[in-house]
Amino acid sequence: MSLKYGLLGLLNYGEMTGYDLDKAFKASLNFFWQAQSSQIYRELNAMEGRGLLSSKTIIQSDKPNKRLYNITDSGKETLRKWLVQGECIAGLNIRNELLMRIFFMGNCGPAEAIRVVEAFKERLTAFNEDIHTTPDSAASYAERLIDKKEAEYWALTANFGKRYAEMCLAWAEDSLKTLREML
Amino acid sequence: MSLKYGLLGLLNYGEMTGYDLDKAFKASLNFFWQAQSSQIYRELNAMEGRGLLSSKTIIQSDKPNKRLYNITDSGKETLRKWLVQGECIAGLNIRNELLMRIFFMGNCGPAEAIRVVEAFKERLTAFNEDIHTTPDSAASYAERLIDKKEAEYWALTANFGKRYAEMCLAWAEDSLKTLREML
């Protein structure tokens, strides 16, 4: 559901190809929404079919041809409606495979659990670095913006990511302590 | 992918019907993994087909008949392998629709954003209450356990939930402050 709005939102900044959108997605929205390239192309097609987007093919001789997408008025309205509409069910539907593992770790014991949590801690480091560079890379994909007030909202989401990473780290360390006492 | 392991994990505590599993799932794993009843029944069927489970039909005269599922040796091995295997990619693949909205809120302005974040805060309260009762309801579904060491692992996951809720609340309050200054 949200992939659609992500694409509408990005195209609202200006026309782009599927390829551009793929990169923009990965550079800016990726930490809270992941999408495969193939899914993006499929979705763009479907959205054009429903009149949310229009596209034109640019013939290139040096490079493969490309397809430039534009948001239509109907697309703009759809985006706006989604942004404004009161019911936001989401934000708390976590799907966390790590927690599922921990939940059933009684089958294995603390030593295994420690390994799993430590592996998680390592991946957290990489995540942390990503988060701290996200606002910049988002900005590079929206150079055409007239005013930069958008950046304040991006900062709010990046902030969430930072806090999340911190929280995970604190949880991991606390859990490791508990688990070591169980050895 | 994880639904499968959730079902294996629960059945490892003892035989259950699809209906029991549905309730157990909703009472214990729901905060980090949501599953529809229809999905559970479908998955159970598929898993039996692959030899991870076996089932027998219990004829009842007072109530509708039911189907009791048991984990097989192959199922136990599959579960164990998943628990122990080193590569845990998950735990950081957030999918958060709320953040997607905030990201694009530049289209609407701070007043709308405030409404969205405040609605989120309200739902957080309910989530918080859920989290604090989860360990107990999980325990009620595993009374047949010989030793209760499992509960320590459940506590670790519940802990994550509590920290997550706290973090969200702090983020929401901080964001509201920022947004109010933008008015």
Place this chain on the structure above:
DNA sequence: TGGGTCATGTAACCTGTTACATGATTAG
């Protein structure tokens, strides 16, 4: 000469969601 980027996808599959159906019993 090999690997990366540009640019587009298709096909098959798996997972998740929504809506609906049945029909008896039991508790408020």
Place this chain on the structure above:
DNA sequence: CTAATCATGTAACAGGTTACATGACCCA
């Protein structure tokens, strides 16, 4: 009398994942 609980699902659809294909250009 009504709503919930017990217990099973099916069907249709939407969304996500994995693997693969093409072919030219550019840089080390």
